[in-house]
Each structure stands twice: as structure tokens, then as C-alpha cells.
Amino acid sequence: MDAITERFEAERDRLHAVARQLLGSAADADDVVQEAWLRLHRTDAGEIDNLSAWLTTVVSRLCLDQLRRRAARREDPLDEAPPRADDTGPDPEREALLGDAVGPALVVLLDSLRPVERLSFVLHDVFAVPFDEIAEIVGRSPDAVRQLTSRARRRVQGRRPDGSIDVARQQRVVKAFLEASRHGRFDDLLAVLAPDVVVRADAVAAAMGAEVEIRTAQAVATAYNGRAKALRLALLDGVPGGVWAVAGEVKVAFEFTVVDDRITELVLVADPERLATLEVDYL
Structure with a gap:
């Protein structure tokens, strides 16, 4: 050989x-x-x-x-x-x-x-x-x-073994996060965040002022407490998430990963090429 x-x-x-x-x-x-x-x-x-x-x-x-x-x-x-x-x-x-x-x-x-x-x-x-x-x-x-x-x-x-998504269940978690963030309910924010949750922003979102990365539920809840006032609940490629839009144009998509009714990851997407591939349906 x-x-x-x-x-x-x-x-x-x-x-x-x-x-x-x-x-x-x-x-x-x-x-x-x-x-x-x-x-x-x-x-x-x-x-x-x-x-x-x-x-x-x-x-x-x-x-x-x-x-x-x-x-x-x-x-x-x-x-x-x-x-x-x-x-x-x-x-x-x-x-x-x-x-x-x-x-x-x-x-x-x-x-x-x-x-x-x-x-x-x-x-x-x-x-x-x-x-x-x-x-x-x-x-x-x-x-x-x-x-x-x-x-x-x-x-x-976020999918069941048969490949389907429990949209209603994930939607409740994402909606709870957005409402707690919007109204400044810190304890409610903590309740829907996994202890080791991480928030990441792509390069465009970071250039717009978002932090590149935030880790732990305490830090994420602190960062988002009283925020999210302009975010709208939406399906992103069929998965519950949030969007910030200006004059009807999506500027930032908030992609959530939900496991066992807790948010484990949140990704802020602002790259125009990425946004162009997203199918957005407002809820």
C-alpha cells in the first residue's frame, strides 16, 4: 500500500x-x-x-x-x-x-x-x-x-421528529419575550431565557449599534429590558421571530432558537442579502 x-x-x-x-x-x-x-x-x-x-x-x-x-x-x-x-x-x-x-x-x-x-x-x-x-x-x-x-x-x-414545527408553542415564547422587553418586565424576561442564552449580531447589525455578542440570561435581560418597542412578531421562514421595519422594509430580523420553552439563542440579521432570502409573514 x-x-x-x-x-x-x-x-x-x-x-x-x-x-x-x-x-x-x-x-x-x-x-x-x-x-x-x-x-x-x-x-x-x-x-x-x-x-x-x-x-x-x-x-x-x-x-x-x-x-x-x-x-x-x-x-x-x-x-x-x-x-x-x-x-x-x-x-x-x-x-x-x-x-x-x-x-x-x-x-x-x-x-x-x-x-x-x-x-x-x-x-x-x-x-x-x-x-x-x-x-x-x-x-x-x-x-x-x-x-x-x-x-x-x-x-x-424547533421541529418535531416528523419534521413539523410547533409554531404555536414557539410563538408564545417569542411573544412573551417581546412583550416583556417592550414593557420593561425584567423577571418575565428572565423566565423565558435559558441560563446560557446567547445573543449574536451579524456584521451589519453590529455596525448599526448592536452588541456583537451577549451571554447569560441576566445580561440579555438587562440589555433588552424596556427595549423591543418597535419590534413586530412575525414568521421568518415559518419560524416565529421578530422584525424591525422602516416604511415597510425589514431592516433587522430577530431569529430565535427555542428549546423546552426557553430561548437559547437570538440572532440579529441585518445583512441585506440574508434578509432578501427570508420569507416574512407578520402575525
């Missing part, structure tokens, strides 16, 4: 795990890993600085292409059952932290995501691939990938 083959074989199980989590099909994952092997042999391996990262990029892009074709044809994966967390092996503890986002319902939930969201979420939250590496794979900035991942996580965590 030559050195390149040996190095590839050392990566094979991990690459297969990535492909299977992305595609939901062991057969499709086999095909993708085989294609990555062929591409490696058509490439001067001596010019590859980081073989592991190079292979991850190739496999991820192949999966992304397949996901896009599948979305265009509304094609379902061939396997009868989605991959279980214990099939993948890279880091069971990390996968366990995702709760309902992994296991038998994973593929059903991920099918609700757009291909780039799905890839960003799986690579980062399941396989701990850094945002800057994912950015190179999908051709977007690290900040954009961070937002995509957060958006995907919010959708996955």
Missing part, C-alpha cells in the same frame, strides 16, 4: 460518516467517498498541504451538489432508515449534545433545510469543522456560514 492510499484509508471512515450524515444514505456515501478517492489520484498529492481538510472539502462539495440535485427533483435518499449517531463514530459525546438533532429522526429534520444550511449545520455541529473551513467549501464568508449554521440549528431544534 503506497503512502497516499494509506493516508486515504485512515480518513475513509470519517469521510463516510460525513457523507452519510449529509446525504442520509450509506450507498450514496459510498459513491461520494469513491469519487473523492478517484479525484485524489487525479491530483498531485504533493501539492496538498492538509490532506484531511482537502478530502473533507471534496466530499462536502460532492454532497452539496447531490443535495442540490435532490432538492431540484425532490428526491428521497434510498436507505430505509437514516443513519444513527452510533453509526458515525467520530465523536459520540458531541452528537449526544445535539439531542433530537441526531439519531433516527436526523434525516427527516435535515430534509427541511436548504442544502447549504444542511451542510453548514452537519459539518460544524456534528463534526466540529471550523466556520472558516466551511466558508471555503460553500464560497461564503465565515460570518455568513455562522449565520447559516445558527439558522439551521434553530430550525432543527
Whole structure:
């Protein structure tokens, strides 16, 4: 066995795990890993600085292409059952932290995501691939990938195992937050915030004066107490959130992640390109 083959074989199980989590099909994952092997042999391996990262990029892009074709044809994966967390092996503890986002319902939930969201979420939250590496794979900035991942996580965590969203339940939590914020009810704010809640603002929102990041329920409640007077409750791509609009034009979208009736994450989105992709329905 030559050195390149040996190095590839050392990566094979991990690459297969990535492909299977992305595609939901062991057969499709086999095909993708085989294609990555062929591409490696058509490439001067001596010019590859980081073989592991190079292979991850190739496999991820192949999966992304397949996901896009599948979305265009509304094609379902061939396997009868989605991959279980214990099939993948890279880091069971990390996968366990995702709760309902992994296991038998994973593929059903991920099918609700757009291909780039799905890839960003799986690579980062399941396989701990850094945002800057994912950015190179999908051709977007690290900040954009961070937002995509957060958006995907919010959708996955807010869905039932059958892929549907308990909109009414999430809406009650978001509405309670907005009303408590608007009327300065500090204790009511704390009641709907998870202890380790985090608020993040994208680069445009930060340039508009928002704090880049706020952590803990106490800090978030302090920051938003008496605020949110101009925010309106709305569905953002079908998920309850808030918007700040001027003359009917959305300037900032507030994307909430709600888990067990507590807000675990709030992302402020003001990037015009991101806002243009949002479907907003006022409530």
C-alpha cells in the first residue's frame, strides 16, 4: 500500500460518516467517498498541504451538489432508515449534545433545510469543522456560514421528529419575550431565557449599534429590558421571530432558537442579502 492510499484509508471512515450524515444514505456515501478517492489520484498529492481538510472539502462539495440535485427533483435518499449517531463514530459525546438533532429522526429534520444550511449545520455541529473551513467549501464568508449554521440549528431544534414545527408553542415564547422587553418586565424576561442564552449580531447589525455578542440570561435581560418597542412578531421562514421595519422594509430580523420553552439563542440579521432570502409573514 503506497503512502497516499494509506493516508486515504485512515480518513475513509470519517469521510463516510460525513457523507452519510449529509446525504442520509450509506450507498450514496459510498459513491461520494469513491469519487473523492478517484479525484485524489487525479491530483498531485504533493501539492496538498492538509490532506484531511482537502478530502473533507471534496466530499462536502460532492454532497452539496447531490443535495442540490435532490432538492431540484425532490428526491428521497434510498436507505430505509437514516443513519444513527452510533453509526458515525467520530465523536459520540458531541452528537449526544445535539439531542433530537441526531439519531433516527436526523434525516427527516435535515430534509427541511436548504442544502447549504444542511451542510453548514452537519459539518460544524456534528463534526466540529471550523466556520472558516466551511466558508471555503460553500464560497461564503465565515460570518455568513455562522449565520447559516445558527439558522439551521434553530430550525432543527424547533421541529418535531416528523419534521413539523410547533409554531404555536414557539410563538408564545417569542411573544412573551417581546412583550416583556417592550414593557420593561425584567423577571418575565428572565423566565423565558435559558441560563446560557446567547445573543449574536451579524456584521451589519453590529455596525448599526448592536452588541456583537451577549451571554447569560441576566445580561440579555438587562440589555433588552424596556427595549423591543418597535419590534413586530412575525414568521421568518415559518419560524416565529421578530422584525424591525422602516416604511415597510425589514431592516433587522430577530431569529430565535427555542428549546423546552426557553430561548437559547437570538440572532440579529441585518445583512441585506440574508434578509432578501427570508420569507416574512407578520402575525
